[in-house]
Amino acid sequence: MSSYRPYLVSLVARHRLSTTFVRITLGGPELSTVSPTLLDQRVKLVLGEPGDLRTMAEAEEWFPTWRTLQAAGRGVMRTYTISGRRPEMDEVDIDVVVHPDSAGPVSTWADSAPLGSSAVLVAASSEREGHETDGVAWRPGSAREVLLVADETALVAATMIARALPEHSTGRVLIEVPHADDVREVACPAGVEVIWAVRDRGQRVQSRLPFRVDREREEDESDTLLWSEGEGRDSYVWVAGEAGWARAIATAAKQAGVTRETSAIMGYWRLGRAEM
């Protein structure tokens, strides 16, 4: 049984961090039990009618309840990463990318819903077995050398991972963001270099990778979002961001000898498509 459970939450605060990011604070009963694992552990944010949200939060099994709501065309669910937690206050933060040119329901809610609006957060609970690993793709194994590549949607995941790296780690964290004010402090061991690429300055992560990438993105027409989770050995490559962008990096990594078994390559969203 998964350690994930629904929490009925409300939007208690919103802070604009930069041009791209809005930090939302969610509060609610028992949020102190949300797993302290962080890293790239995923959570789900569900929007809908207050009555439906309550039903889902109280359900013994949240997923079948969600499927019923979804089938009835009620409710929206998207995936996020926790950027901060204050168990003593029953609060968690999520840094949401606002993308007005292709506005989606959850980024719009994060940016403009009235404080007090309700939602359901589905997250791993520290009271349930398996919460340390459920929903975590980061599996470096014994790797000392790491390469992390993230776009803005995976910035929080990459920074959470970077700050948890063992002191002896070496390698690079490459993060591509839309604007210069999206760049933030990343704590990591001395042997790990953090490199930012700012898109509106014409910078791209591809030029800073240790292998050559020919295309900025590859078309991704598959039914399911790109997702491949391997485990590190001597080295470990972790890539998360827009699916076509991640696919182009994956192709180049493969040509350079990186195997699926020793890498994690994940589409966090897909250009032109809404994803759960």
Ligand SMILES: Cc1cc2nc3c(=O)[nH]c(=O)nc-3n(C[C@H](O)[C@H](O)[C@H](O)COP(=O)(O)OP(=O)(O)OC[C@H]3O[C@@H](n4cnc5c(N)ncnc54)[C@H](O)[C@@H]3O)c2cc1C
């Ligand atoms: C494991 C995981 C962790 C994630 N963590 C975070 C996180 O911490 N913060 C975060 O902001 N996102 C995160 N994402 C990505 C997030 O789930 C998607 O961006 C999601 O699609 C946003 O939902 P929406 O309702 O705003 O847009 P949707 O309804 O899903 O999409 C509407 C339109 O917006 C486009 N779109 C979606 N996202 C973006 C974007 N970022 N930039 C530009 N256009 C976009 C779509 O292509 C589509 O055309 C994560 C995804 C995964 C899988």
